[in-house]
Amino acid sequence: MKKKITEILHIKYPLIQGGLAIVSDAKLASAVSNAGGAGIIGAGGHDADWMEEQIDLARKLTDKPFGVNIVLMAEDKDEIVDIVCEKKPDFVTFGAGNPIPYIKRFQELGIIVIPVVPSLRLAKKVEAAGADALIIEGLEAGGHIGRQTTMALMTNVIVNVDIPVIAAGGISDRRGIMAAMAMGASGVQMGSRFLISEECPAHVNVKRRIVESTDIDSVILGYTIDHSVRVLKNKFVDSYLEIEYSDEPREMLKGRMRGIYAKAVVEGDVENGMIQVGQSLDVLNEILSCNEIIKRLFPDKE
Ligand SMILES: Cc1cc2nc3c(=O)[nH]c(=O)nc-3n(C[C@H](O)[C@H](O)[C@H](O)COP(=O)(O)O)c2cc1C
Known part of the structure; x- marks a missing residue:
């Protein structure tokens, strides 16, 4: 047992x-x-x-x-x-x-x-x-x-x-x-x-954005470079995904995430920062x- x-x-x-x-x-x-x-x-x-x-x-x-x-x-x-x-x-x-x-x-x-x-x-x-x-x-x-x-x-x-x-x-x-x-x-x-x-201590803007979010609002960044991170959709994520799924070189993709999570949880920038959160959002x-x-x-x- x-x-x-x-x-x-x-x-x-x-x-x-x-x-x-x-x-x-x-x-x-x-x-x-x-x-x-x-x-x-x-x-x-x-x-x-x-x-x-x-x-x-x-x-x-x-x-x-x-x-x-x-x-x-x-x-x-x-x-x-x-x-x-x-x-x-x-x-x-x-x-x-x-x-x-x-x-x-x-x-x-x-x-x-x-x-x-x-x-x-x-x-x-x-x-x-x-x-x-x-x-x-x-x-x-x-x-x-x-x-x-x-x-x-x-x-x-x-x-x-x-x-x-x-x-x-x-x-x-x-x-x-x-x-x-x-x-x-x-x-x-x-x-x-x-x-x-x-x-x-995460910024209240992040908490509020999560509270407003619903089931399909999270996506995976970095899947194509084997560095998957689940985050909420926003301006940063849209621009990241555009590059990730384009023909542009991917070497820079990992680096593009650096410091971006802090921008959300510390500075409260919910559009240009990366809000890491899971899929069970509606509760x-x-x-x-x-x-x-x-x-x-x-x-x-x-
Ligand atoms: C904002 C955020 C930061 C996280 N940071 C870490 C971390 O530093 N180390 C770690 O092992 N897991 C980290 N995780 C994963 C969590 O510890 C936990 O396993 C995960 O959140 C569980 O899934 P849930 O978000 O659906 O509850 C993080 C998750 C979130 C949402």
């Missing part, structure tokens, strides 16, 4: 707040953890000093477990890994990159390791390397994505690994949680839902506190 993610992480509800580059700080993570889920401080877009500060702050804001998301493609990943090892949050998840060389180092320090994977092949690899659990993230998710849907990943992966599996991608309400659990998932990870929470229609979000996801919460 697989151990439950709630038992592994010592959390009340089987819910993880996904790492959100630039905007998942200690305040957001601790609000989620205080409400009974597992909050995450995201290293994406920040340096090791910021991470150190945020872990210290989260310790002041909550006595509940919280984690850290490390993007393994980042140039300063080694400094971030060192500081995380020193500060010892309860668990780590990994964004883009190969987590296998890091698993044992974290575990020897008592840190639980939960890689994010987009395929069964990688799920089996991280399981063989000793991961405590894994997150499968389907292409319905906001941000950088793989090529399988959440439903297909749940179908393909859950029955083929022995460690607990957390489902992510397009899960934004209680029905999504119940569907994932019915598929055998041990829990879910939500990103977009918390991006528009009150505590998330993302209110900016709520993390406590209220989790109360609605788990109505038995007292």
